[in-house]
Amino acid sequence: MENHFETGIANLRQKLLVMASHTEKSVNDAIQSLTQRDHSLALRVKADDDVIDRCEVEIDELAIQLLTKAPLATNLRLVTVAMKISQDLERIGDEASKIAKRARDLSQEPPVKIHLDLPRMAGRALEMLKAALDAFVHHDAPAARAVILRDKEVDALNKDIHAALVEHMVGNPEAISRCLHWMVAAKSLERIADHATNIAEDVVYLCEAQDIRHTGFKSQGGAA
Amino acid sequence: MAEILTPKLTPPEASTATASIGAPLIEIEDVSLYYGASKALKNISLKLDEKVVTAFIGPSGCGKSTLLRCLNRMNDLIDNVRIDGAIKIGGHNIYDGNVDVIELRKRVGMVFQKSNPFPKSVYENVAYGLRLHGVKAKSDLDARIEECLRASALWDEVKDRLHSSALGLSGGQQQRLCIARAIAIKPEVILMDEPASALDPIATARIEDLILDLKKEFTIVIVTHNMQQAARISDQTAFFYIGELVEFGATGKIFTNPSQKRTEDYVSGRFG
Numbered sequence: 001m002e003n004h005f006e007t008g009i010a011n012l013r014q015k016l017l018v019m020a021s022h023t024e025k026s027v028n029d030a031i032q033s034l035t036q037r038d039h040s041l042a043l044r045v046k047a048d049d050d051v052i053d054r055c056e057v058e059i060d061e062l063a064i065q066l067l068t069k070a071p072l073a074t075n076l077r078l079v080t081v082a083m084k085i086s087q088d089l090e091r092i093g094d095e096a097s098k099i100a101k102r103a104r105d106l107s108q109e110p111p112v113k114i115h116l117d118l119p120r121m122a123g124r125a126l127e128m129l130k131a132a133l134d135a136f137v138h139h140d141a142p143a144a145r146a147v148i149l150r151d152k153e154v155d156a157l158n159k160d161i162h163a164a165l166v167e168h169m170v171g172n173p174e175a176i177s178r179c180l181h182w183m184v185a186a187k188s189l190e191r192i193a194d195h196a197t198n199i200a201e202d203v204v205y206l207c208e209a210q211d212i213r214h215t216g217f218k219s220q221g222g223a224a
Numbered sequence: 225m226a227e228i229l230t231p232k233l234t235p236p237e238a239s240t241a242t243a244s245i246g247a248p249l250i251e252i253e254d255v256s257l258y259y260g261a262s263k264a265l266k267n268i269s270l271k272l273d274e275k276v277v278t279a280f281i282g283p284s285g286c287g288k289s290t291l292l293r294c295l296n297r298m299n300d301l302i303d304n305v306r307i308d309g310a311i312k313i314g315g316h317n318i319y320d321g322n323v324d325v326i327e328l329r330k331r332v333g334m335v336f337q338k339s340n341p342f343p344k345s346v347y348e349n350v351a352y353g354l355r356l357h358g359v360k361a362k363s364d365l366d367a368r369i370e371e372c373l374r375a376s377a378l379w380d381e382v383k384d385r386l387h388s389s390a391l392g393l394s395g396g397q398q399q400r401l402c403i404a405r406a407i408a409i410k411p412e413v414i415l416m417d418e419p420a421s422a423l424d425p426i427a428t429a430r431i432e433d434l435i436l437d438l439k440k441e442f443t444i445v446i447v448t449h450n451m452q453q454a455a456r457i458s459d460q461t462a463f464f465y466i467g468e469l470v471e472f473g474a475t476g477k478i479f480t481n482p483s484q485k486r487t488e489d490y491v492s493g494r495f496g
Binding site for chain 1: 377429430432433434436437452455456457476479480
């Protein structure tokens with residue numbers, strides 16, 4: 001006999017994984033379009049964002065239907081967490097679109113002559129996103145906690161890039177608009193890492209029913 | 225009293241009266257029911273689709289069980305009851321004077337709140353209705369009984385004790401046996417009056433999964449006081465209040481965005 005409620009829960013997980021896969025690809029493509037000045041790839045990221053938006057709506061609809069059926073314990077946490085993770089993924093998709101938009105504009109202008117550690121920052125943000133999603137798939141709270149601790153590193157890289165761009169703009173006023181594009185792109189990467197952190201916090205809640213948001217876990221290096 | 229009140233072969237008229245897929249199988253048209261002078265159902269009109277699960281919900285005394293029992297004329301057994309309007313199943317009014325009530329109850333089976341297996345073996349509980357319908361050969365009986373017990377998700381639990389008393393089964397197993405007994409004679413409709421209200425959560429979950437499996441073959445109407453159960457198993461939900469049909473629609477809508485304030489108040493637990 002089929003367990004119909006569990007089938008619904010499995011369907012929700014599956015939809016979330018599909019959305020995660022689209023989101024991860026968008027972030028990847030956005031970074032590539034920025035670092036490789038790929039105009040057509042940047043345009044594709046925007047189109048892919050519609051798919052991610054539709055995923056969010058579908059997940060919310062299914063989650064609401066499942067909530068009417070009174071899920072309990074792990075299932076209850078999964079349904080509520082799914083709605084939050086889908087929102088974070090949708091916002092990650094938006095950040096990818098923002099990066100792609102800046103990549104599109106930058107590809108039409110001469111390169112800025114400045115060394116930025118943006119590929120490293122992008123790599124870190126993407127690794128955090130992948131690790132948070134893996135932690136969700138494998139129901140792995142320790143891995144999720146490890147993701148949260150990495151957010152500081154991305155914040156620091158963003159700060160360095162910001163400072164370098166400000167310094168460059170002071171000496172090269174003709175590059176201000178291009179530097180601002182890079183600044184916005186870096187800020188979007190920093191936001192992607194924040195959303196990955198949110199997902200990781202949700203995974204800890206899913207696995208352990210423990211809410212570690214706003215507890216100082218991150219600021220105290222995981223000691224809270 | 226058996227869950228399914230058996231008998232006789234389908235008359236030619238009824239055997240050809242099947243609704244097409246997607247069409248309503250049951251049409252309740254302006255039905256009112258009186259217990260003496262008291263009007264318990266007030267001009268109910270409702271169309272129930274084939275091979276879907278419809279839940280009747282509402283506070284005690286709202287008329288949901290009364291309407292359920294109208295669908296196989298169980299209220300005929302109560303003195304001083306009068307019914308106006310028409311209830312058509314497969315396009316034929318089951319309250320027409322020439323309807324064979326026993327035949328009707330073969331087409332429209334029923335499962336009650338309290339499981340009530342016969343004080344016989346598991347095997348004989350299912351065989352009883354089949355024999356009444358002329359299935360005599362042991363090989364035929366064996367095959368059909370296994371099929372019904374499998375369909376009611378009971379086979380694996382009873383296959384080694386088919387000839388033991390059905391009264392030795394757990395409450396949930398007894399209820400599934402009653403469902404097996406009901407489906408043995410292949411009804412079109414199964415009425416269920418709070419079939420899981422006396423069961424623990426595990427047994428309830430099994431009955432709910434069973435109902436969802438059975439709707440592939442049967443049209444099911446269920447009365448339940450459990451909102452979440454209605455949400456889990458039904459496709460359509462009808463909300464009744466003091467004999468009136470307040471709202472009827474897709475279950476997802478009834479439980480997330482009902483049109484009527486009384487429905488909203490009831491499903492939110494503000495009254496009832």
